[in-house]
Amino acid sequence: MAEAGKAAEPAKAATSMRSLERAIDVLEVLDASHHALRLTEIARRAGLAVATTQRILGVLEARGRVERDANGYRPGVGLIFGAHAYLTSSPLLTAARPVLQDLASATGLTASLFKRLGWSRVVLARVAGDSPLRYELPIGERLPLHLGAGKALAAHMDPAELDEFLAQLDDHTLADGTTLDRDDFLAELKLIRERGYSQARGEREPGMASVAAPVVDADGTATAAVQVTGAQADIPTERIPELGLELQRAALAIARRAY
Structure with a gap:
């Protein structure tokens, strides 16, 4: 009987882990x-049975992590607790806030x-400059890795990971309607690695420009990026090298404080 009990424990733990994974899958869909x-x-997007999805949603709704109305299910207010x-x-945000203010x-x-x-x-944190941007980018907004500051992170992927990233990329269009060329993109990532910062003009928002640098952790991995953004008139081409150095110093200061 003792042996049977021991065998049942790993099975129960595996079932619990699978339930947790399914709940996270549902939350990620929402x-x-x-x-x-x-x-x-x-259920379709999560790859789960409808009955299973309904049970998971019931638990999440009871805990405030999901809300429901006549239109369906959406993330609930309870998720704010975790975000807060x-x-x-x-530690990354604690380190970055004063650096962003200075920048x-x-x-x-x-x-x-x-x-x-x-x-x-x-987006984890933002500090407004002298001229407010014409669009709002809320904290928690999810953005692509092949545009803007994302390139500073993509440039530090190893070749296998980069191939996987490009293979799953289903939107190759820039803000002006042009299509991202793979060879040009790879050449740009190589240049970013060499000079230590990325720059973008009108890639995600027409008329806007940005410069970014990766924040490298203690293991040498680029896990975050720091960026400055403004109208293209505020970031003329001749100003980019100066801003690139400024961003690299900011990234290094954040890394030293955080890691």
Whole structure:
């Protein structure tokens, strides 16, 4: 009987882990959507049975992590607790805040910090510059890795990871409608690695420009990026090398404080 009990424990643990993974899959489906989703659509996107999805949603709704109305399910207010805990306890954010303040003050541009998450980057912090941007980029917004500051992170992928990233990339279009060319992109990533910063003009938002540098952790991995953004008139081509050096210094200061 004792042996049977021991065998049952790993099986129970495996089942619990699978349930946890499924719940996270459901939350990620809702997180990726900008509108409420029906039960059947959530199940389809998560690759789960409808009955299983309904049970998971019931638990998450009871805990405030999911909300439901006539239009379907969406992320719940309870998720703010976890986000707040991260924003107030992250060593990376604690290290970055004063650096972003100094960067925005010194350059007059909006300074931002991004963290890589899978094939995306997430806005963690922003400090406005002298001229407010004409668009809002909320904390927690998910952005691509092949545009803007994302290139500073993509440039530090190893060849195998970069191939995998490009293979899954389904949107190769820039803000002006032009298509991202693979060879040109790879050549640009090589240049970014060599000079230590990236620059973009009108890639994600027409009329806007940015310069970014990777924040490298103690293991030599580029896990985050720091960026300044402004109108193209505020970042003329001749100013980019100066800003690139400024961004590299800021990235190094963040890394030293955080890691």
